[in-house]
Amino acid sequence: MMTAQNGSHSPRTQPTGEAVSVLVEGVSKRYGKIKQAGQSTGSDGGRMWALRDVSLSVRRGEMVGLLGPNGAGKTTLMKCIATLLEASAGRILVENVDVAREPRQARKHMGLVTCDERSFYWRLSARENLRFFGALYRVPRRDVDGRIEELLAALGLSGAAERPYHSFSTGMRQKMAIARGLLTDPRVVLYDEPTRSLDPVSTQRIREWIRESRAHHPEKTHILATNQLTEAEQLCDRVVIVNGGQIVVQGTVPEIRERFGEAGQSLHRLVCEGVVESELPRADPDAGVWEVSWERSGDGAAVIQLVADQRGEGLSLVLASILRQGGRVLRCETRQASFDEVFCRIIAKEQGAPEAATEVAS
């Protein structure tokens, strides 16, 4: 189990000095007896815990990514915030409105962007769909047409406004979901996997649109549940990694990379000649060398894969050993562990029994 890297930083829920837009305090979600193994993350006499004592605070204007493996509890947390699910314990405030006590009031502050492309009326045009949802979400009559026009233009759908929804591509449908989520000009936008099933070009366009939208409306708060770590890395100010229904890590991506043990490593690939494997240093985390592997390439050169500390001590040790042997480095490639790799290592470590959240951000 991971523990807080800095003892002075316990999991926080209330950042000081900045307005809190979404506050999740000690939220648990337990389902009744479920016979088959499924969506949930932990069982308790046949009862399944989807969330356990989750606390999270999102500042106004911040974009926070919810990450985690399938079944970790991301969507459950999003649904609890969106009033679609009732938490078993704890409380959630959205713009200071308790979502359990005043769900209808809370919904006025939120827009939900789902990844379900079926969630529109296929026989209606884009404009007819948005008009309908505008009325349903109580967008004032005098504003609704202008708002639809603005959103369609911003998302590049103006030319398709009168086309029936069924004729739209997956990317266009996802844009429609974004338009619907933003119809009320909400203070809090919840994105549930907004680029799932999209091709790379559409994915990139939607990410760019979200980024631009944030630049134009810095006061809006965004929560993004996604399985695409690159997306979280590109868009979010901070990420929260959920596993087993609990928050295991939260902080900025660089902080998480930096602060988490072997996750703060560099990966080196050295192509050398004149080197003997037995003379190379062994893995020794104290010396900054976590892993050393060796193989011969087709042309007889030695290929050394090295996982070492980012400060370069481990690499220096290996290079010194090569030079001491009279060997020669033909090529050296260095890269940082990708966030995907960092994430996988964090989750692999957590596969035991998660106990408490770790706060990275100071």
Add this chain to the structure above:
Amino acid sequence: MLRLAYSFFRRDAAIAFSYRFAFFAQFTGNILLLGLLYYVGQMIGPQALPSLDRYGGNFLAFALVGVALTDTVMVSLISFGQQVREAQTTGTLEATLMSPVPLWVILIFSSLWNYFLSAFRFVLYLVVGALMYGLHLGQAHMGSVLIIFALTVLCFMGAGMAWAAIVLVIKRGEALMTLIVTAVLVLSGVIFPPSVLPGWLRSLGALIPLTDALDGMRIALLQGASPAELAGPIGRLTVFSIVFLLLGVIGFDQAVRIGRRNGSLTQY
């Protein structure tokens, strides 16, 4: 709220008109049904059922009013549950649940188009019956007709909402609904008078509001009874309406809460 009601109406009208063949074919079916009733009436003859005397003795008129009003009742009973189920299966329910409008209001509004169509069919049955099969409606008391019609809609609207609550929880209740509908149709006297039923079935039928609705509507339309003369059916329908509406609204609200608690709202 009017704007919201209109939005639902416009949405459903646009969807219905986009299936042109199905839309117009349904009316053809309704008119053919009238032909069927006419020829059954011809076969029975005017004196075959003395129990029809209370309604003027004409089988076609009796059955036609029964079928027309039952059409509206069926919309009330089935439409709400159907709307919930459709929203679950088509994936629009989650987006709908994000609305700040109370869900029971959304439920009612989502059936406005069906009610409009049903009212249209009600009139169509009567007009076609009058024009093609000699149905006489000259003596109808329109005030009584409207009161009975409105109370019938309200009463079964409540029952329909209660049904929608059950659909939210048990998901597939079509078989149970078929059973209930069949029992209601048999016991309340849609195409034959309840007086031909055995005594114990008649007693059961008296507990079904459709029995009073049909009786009141037939007497109002075919015999011109005033609201005062229909005080009995009107009173009982009023009580049924209050009870069923309360049951429907509270039941639906509870079903939504259960769904939110166990995460089953969007499951189907």
